[in-house]
Amino acid sequence: MISRRQFVKDAALAGAAGALGYGRELLAAEPPPETTRIRLIEITGICIAPQYVARDLLHGEGFTDVQYFKAVAGIATAKAVAAGNADISINFVAPFLIQLDAGDPIILLGGIHAGCFVLFGTERVRAVRDLKGKTVGVQALGSSQHVFLASMMAHVGLDAKKDVNWATHPSSESMRLLAEGKIDAFLGFPPDPQELRAKKIGRVIVDSGKDRPWSQYFCCMVGGNRDFVRKHPVATKRALRAILKASNLCALEPQRAARLIADRGYDYDYSLETLKDIPYDKWRDYDAEDSVRFYALRLQEAGMIKSSPQKIIAKGTDFRFLNELRKELKA
Amino acid sequence: MIFLRGFLVATLALFGAQAWGHAAKASGRLPMIGAAPAFALTSQAGDRVALADLRGKVIAVTFIYATCKDTCPVLTAKMAMIQRKLGADFGPRVRFASITVEPEVDTPAVLKAYADAHSADLAGWSFLTGPSAEIQDVVKRYGAFAKRVKPGDVDHLFLTSLIDRKGMLRVQYLGYRFDPDEMLRDLRALLRE
Numbered sequence: 001m002i003s004r005r006q007f008v009k010d011a012a013l014a015g016a017a018g019a020l021g022y023g024r025e026l027l028a029a030e031p032p033p034e035t036t037r038i039r040l041i042e043i044t045g046i047c048i049a050p051q052y053v054a055r056d057l058l059h060g061e062g063f064t065d066v067q068y069f070k071a072v073a074g075i076a077t078a079k080a081v082a083a084g085n086a087d088i089s090i091n092f093v094a095p096f097l098i099q100l101d102a103g104d105p106i107i108l109l110g111g112i113h114a115g116c117f118v119l120f121g122t123e124r125v126r127a128v129r130d131l132k133g134k135t136v137g138v139q140a141l142g143s144s145q146h147v148f149l150a151s152m153m154a155h156v157g158l159d160a161k162k163d164v165n166w167a168t169h170p171s172s173e174s175m176r177l178l179a180e181g182k183i184d185a186f187l188g189f190p191p192d193p194q195e196l197r198a199k200k201i202g203r204v205i206v207d208s209g210k211d212r213p214w215s216q217y218f219c220c221m222v223g224g225n226r227d228f229v230r231k232h233p234v235a236t237k238r239a240l241r242a243i244l245k246a247s248n249l250c251a252l253e254p255q256r257a258a259r260l261i262a263d264r265g266y267d268y269d270y271s272l273e274t275l276k277d278i279p280y281d282k283w284r285d286y287d288a289e290d291s292v293r294f295y296a297l298r299l300q301e302a303g304m305i306k307s308s309p310q311k312i313i314a315k316g317t318d319f320r321f322l323n324e325l326r327k328e329l330k331a
Numbered sequence: 332m333i334f335l336r337g338f339l340v341a342t343l344a345l346f347g348a349q350a351w352g353h354a355a356k357a358s359g360r361l362p363m364i365g366a367a368p369a370f371a372l373t374s375q376a377g378d379r380v381a382l383a384d385l386r387g388k389v390i391a392v393t394f395i396y397a398t399c400k401d402t403c404p405v406l407t408a409k410m411a412m413i414q415r416k417l418g419a420d421f422g423p424r425v426r427f428a429s430i431t432v433e434p435e436v437d438t439p440a441v442l443k444a445y446a447d448a449h450s451a452d453l454a455g456w457s458f459l460t461g462p463s464a465e466i467q468d469v470v471k472r473y474g475a476f477a478k479r480v481k482p483g484d485v486d487h488l489f490l491t492s493l494i495d496r497k498g499m500l501r502v503q504y505l506g507y508r509f510d511p512d513e514m515l516r517d518l519r520a521l522l523r524e
Contacts, residue, residue, distance in 0.1 A: 057475075057488070059476075060471040060472070060474050060475070060476060241474065248488075251506075252489065252505075253486070327361075329502075330503070330505065330509060330513065331508070
């Protein structure tokens with residue numbers, strides 16, 4: 001929301017420039033970012049690939065100091081953004097919403113892609129409803145997997161707090177336990193689904209990239225620290241532009257993007273599979289606000305947030321930059 | 332207070348609305364991103380070509396390299412199709428500049444052969460090379476990137492930038508799967524301004 005003081009200042013500037021005969025060019029030229037430092041999150045997963053691929057593009061946008069802060073995907077990432085340990089980051093939207101509901105200073109800026117999560121089960125699990133009474137592996141309570149699965153369970157009438165036994169392990173351990181039949185299901189995000197498929201472990205129960213309604217909404221969105229966004233609107237737009245361009249690169253040139261990700265230490269083959277599996281070119285097409293609304297409703301059903309979707313949208317989103325970039329970047 | 336607000340809105344409408352890039356939605360004009368980054372590079376003919384020399388024409392700047400086997404030829408073929416559709420406007424009123432991202436391999440002679448292979452009309456289309464550092468600087472300032480994997484193999488972002496007759500960057504096309512008719516419409520819209 002633009003302040004009255006800012007509105008008057010902008011209006012006076014626009015009016016004066018028009019009166020003095022300056023053209024559009026003077027006012028419209030995008031200034032350099034207000035800060036040359038940008039801090040993003042690095043997680044163990046690859047689904048936020050555009051954030052890694054964007055490094056050189058961020059330099060091109062005027063950020064001379066591009067830093068990555070290591071965090072666990074999910075609530076920990078949302079908290080890191082809210083705390084200012086990172087300025088901006090892709091993350092699963094639901095943890096962002098949970099922290100927004102808790103009052104954290106986060107602003108959602110746009111969507112990146114759908115389709116990160118794949119639920120694998122043993123032969124004992126054929127549908128999400130079959131999870132009742134079963135043991136499910138997740139990285140941690142509050143991790144992206146836990147929150148996503150809680151949303152899915154709420155959608156079919158299960159209570160994530162009492163209807164399943166959560167087994168918290170690192171993903172590699174959960175995948176081993178699934179293979180040995182010691183847990184009943186595991187929700188993975190890249191590169192876990194790619195590895196499970198390659199090793200033919202478990203069966204796919206839900207693929208959020210293909211199965212409705214999950215496939216119709218962004219799972220991963222870009223969020224920024226509210227103070228950073230307010231104080232650095234040019235930097236915010238420039239950082240978002242770099243991430244969106246990188247997202248298109250992931251979609252169009254997966255081999256090249258996978259090489260860049262592998263340079264950061266990730267497995268090339270799983271990175272490539274991930275980039276081919278996930279629709280990274282949908283940032284223009286899907287509706288970011290609808291995605292926020294969809295997940296806010298799911299989280300309400302799961303008892304994980306109290307705020308209405310409208311309240312979350314009003315206080316925790318700003319899609320102006322995205323809307324501007326949609327016009328500036330065609331594909 | 333209401334009067335003041337009304338006055339400011341009217342002032343904006345009178346002077347400012349066209350001055351802000353985001354007036355594009357209301358007017359249907361392309362957005363105004365900013366001044367197009369300048370460059371002065373060497374063409375396939377060995378001539379110096381500077382963006383400033385092209386002022387007054389609508390320009391499409393893109394990044395390619397001649398040994399790119401899969402995607403650059405798709406992009407260049409698409410641009411060649413747009414070149415043909417522009418008819419008499421191509422050359423006198425619209426110019427293309429394809430800048431190599433592999434300057435150590437793409438000499439003017441290599442670029443000339445690449446241009447000929449794609450039926451580029453060199454009266455309106457320059458294929459540009461230069462020192463690696465200068466090319467990298469241009470790539471960066473246009474918001475693209477290029478990283479050499481090995482000689483003749485470059486990871487890069489496909490980005491085609493449309494520049495208006497006053498030298499302002501107006502829109503960028505990502506990738507090579509864009510609709511050429513949409514780009515044609517945008518080029519013609521810039522000609523009409």
